[in-house]
Amino acid sequence: MTRESRLTHELRKLLTMQRTAALGTIGEDGTPFVSRVPFAAEPSSGRLVIHVSAMAAHTGNLQARPDASLLVAQPEVPGEPVHALPRVTLQGRATTPEVGSEEWQACKSAYLKRFPDAESMTKLKDFRFVAITATRGRHVDGFGRARNVDDEEIVSILSAPEVTA
Incomplete structure (x- = not known):
């Protein structure tokens, strides 16, 4: 088994611990729109999965213009400096799997593994799964520790999101 770098381990930890x-x-x-969404990693494809309402502005935006960005950040701690908080910005493309397809089932399974309490929401006709294929990222692991992350590393992390010692 190959040992991953410290930065890859920290990025895996960030994506695993933040929901x-x-x-x-x-x-x-053409203006940017930002919203907060729960996400899961779908390991068979190495993509991020969100579950969104058709009525949400971000859903219409993704269907018309599938380019998306996700910022995952460690929350701030009162009294601690905020400039060095670990974070990653992932850029990618969104697709909406057809309801009932194998891809949809994989997205649903990954999402419900992370959010079992969302089971009833998956039955609502208004909601759909969106899979985001990250094509690149920018990872900051503290003050002065920033790097670009390519799609291969992102897929590797999302394909096996569990953090090991």
Whole structure:
């Protein structure tokens, strides 16, 4: 088994321990729109999965313009400096799997593994799964520790999201 770098381990830990992200989409008029969404990792494809309402602005934005960005950050601690908080911004493309398809089932399974209490929401006709394929990222692991992350590393992390010692 190959030992992963410290930074890859820290990025894996960040994506495993944080359950929500700021989702950036592009509005009809070209302006950015940001919202907060829960996310899960779908290991068979190495993609991020969100579960969204058709009535949400970000859903319409993603369907019309599938470019998206997700910011996952460690929450601030009162009294601690905020400039060095670990975070990653992932950029990618969103797709909406067809309800009942194998891809949809994989997204549902990954999402419910992380959010079992969302089971009833998956039965609502208004909600859908969106899979986001990250194509690149920018990882900050503290003050002065920033790096670019390529799609291969992101897929590797999302394909086996559990943090090992």
